[in-house]
């Protein structure tokens with residue numbers, strides 16, 4: 001009789017560290033592009049960023065929905081249905097007077113496996129960690145005084161830590177049970193890159209670069 005050794009906690013724990021380490025550069029690039037900690041951030045520019053994020057989330061969520069239809073048990077384990085955020089981004093965009101961009105990013109990776117779905121979700125869910133800092137920054141900006149509280153960056157509020165812990169647990173379990181950590185990491189990097197590419201010409205803050213002439217107003221909401 002064979003003995004099932006069960007999850008290997010050592011290799012499983014490493015996947016989260018690997019994800020963070022392997023995507024450090026991509027995260028930094030995206031952070032720089034979005035530049036949400038800019039002390040001169042205006043509601044107009046924030047709206048432009050939310051507009052890009054919304055279009056990206058709509059597209060990436062469609063791919064995750066397709067994966068969830070083929071792997072419903074895995075999708076339920078990671079509570080995919082409760083992690084959707086496009087509608088939250090849409091509501092905040094509307095609150096800022098913006099409208100969704102009908103253009104969609106072309107190269108958003110579609111996860112074909114649970115490995116790829118978890119790698120993609122790592123990027124989306126991890127953004128709620130930085131979101132806490134972004135919210136704190138926005139709350140202190142005089143230019144944002146007229147803007148009500150936004151939910152896009154920390155959609156889980158006080159449950160942010162618990163939701164992230166649950167995501168990490170499911171991801172580690174998945175890898176410990178035979179998931180492909182390399183595939184997870186590749187999907188996470190592709191997702192970061194795809195989002196950075198989609199956002200790269202978003203309207204920049206008043207100070208640095210001139211507006212992109214190919215995109216009048218930088219696709220800014222009205």
Ligand code: HEM
Pocket residue numbers: 016019020027030031032034035036037122123124125126127128129130131133134195
């Ligand atoms: C200007 C925008 C952003 C800032 C300032 C920022 C900042 C941060 C900070 C401070 C953390 C660490 C939080 C902690 O350890 O408690 C973090 C984590 C993370 N952020 Fe961002 N972030 C930004 C945007 C984003 C976006 C747009 C995404 C992806 C859509 C993203 C993905 C992640 C991920 C995946 C992690 C988890 C890293 C890990 O622990 O493995 N971030 N971010």
